[in-house]
Amino acid sequence: MSVASPLIIALDYTSQDAALCMADRLDPSRCRVKVGKELFTRSGPGVLEALHGRGFEVFLDLKFHDIPNTVAGAVEAAADQGVWMVNLHASGGRRMMEAARERLDQHRLATHLIAVTVLTSMQEEDLAETGVTGGAAEQVLRLATLADECGLDGVVCSSHEAAHLSERIGADFLKVTPGIRPASALADDQRRIMTPSAAMAAGSTHLVVGRPVTQASDPMQALASIEQELAGI
Numbered sequence: 001m002s003v004a005s006p007l008i009i010a011l012d013y014t015s016q017d018a019a020l021c022m023a024d025r026l027d028p029s030r031c032r033v034k035v036g037k038e039l040f041t042r043s044g045p046g047v048l049e050a051l052h053g054r055g056f057e058v059f060l061d062l063k064f065h066d067i068p069n070t071v072a073g074a075v076e077a078a079a080d081q082g083v084w085m086v087n088l089h090a091s092g093g094r095r096m097m098e099a100a101r102e103r104l105d106q107h108r109l110a111t112h113l114i115a116v117t118v119l120t121s122m123q124e125e126d127l128a129e130t131g132v133t134g135g136a137a138e139q140v141l142r143l144a145t146l147a148d149e150c151g152l153d154g155v156v157c158s159s160h161e162a163a164h165l166s167e168r169i170g171a172d173f174l175k176v177t178p179g180i181r182p183a184s185a186l187a188d189d190q191r192r193i194m195t196p197s198a199a200m201a202a203g204s205t206h207l208v209v210g211r212p213v214t215q216a217s218d219p220m221q222a223l224a225s226i227e228q229e230l231a232g233i
């Protein structure tokens with residue numbers, strides 16, 4: 001199945017039961033789902049099987065960052081589970097990204113491989129403390145260009161950088177953007193945020209949405225109102 005919606009709902013839950021309870025309130029023809037570190041560490045690959053069984057395409061968000069051989073093996077293991085998308089940290093460098101790409105190609109695994117550039121929770125001061133002094137936009141462009149050169153399918157970035165990446169790298173390069181907040185929602189721990197419609201207009205290809213949907217009293221209604229907002233673009 002291929003889902004037309006750009007929406008990816010982050011199932012950030014502490015147990016497989018809680019994640020599946022939310023998944024059962026969502027429609028796999030209207031969104032994809034994302035399994036992250038906490039849920040996967042607690043549930044193991046069983047949660048992927050359960051979500052696939054319910055018809056969902058899954059983004060396994062484990063943000064691998066290690067030596068090339070280790071990351072290539074981890075990416076292969078993720079793809080072997082049949083996930084739609086997997087990610088690694090672009091700051092792991094060229095050889096790490098190339099090794100991951102080559103491993104998927106060698107085994108003819110079609111899972112989308114994308115690279116995290118600068119986390120959407122970070123702003124200029126946070127970056128400066130890690131030695132990155134040029135600001136988020138410059139660092140995202142640097143890492144996205146490197147990811148493109150390594151043959152990756154796209155990046156995770158904030159929607160603030162998406163338009164610039166479309167111009168510099170091309171519209172086909174995936175721009176998966178978390179930090180999505182409908183106008184009435186709280187920012188929580190996110191810093192570089194944008195509304196769903198503004199993010200799509202800025203060139204995002206996929207929107208990762210967690211708490212604004214999963215913590216809504218009626219998650220499907222929250223998703224429907226994002227769909228309505230997007231239909232108006």
Ligand SMILES: O=C(O)c1cc(=O)[nH]c(=O)n1[C@@H]1O[C@H](COP(=O)(O)O)[C@@H](O)[C@H]1O
Pocket residue numbers: 010012036061063087116118119120121156157178179180188190208209210211212
């Ligand atoms: O790779 C990610 O998905 C990711 C990258 C990033 O830079 N920022 C970011 O928030 N995320 C993830 O996107 C989701 C955002 O969730 P909410 O802030 O609840 O909408 C979380 O699961 C994060 O782990």
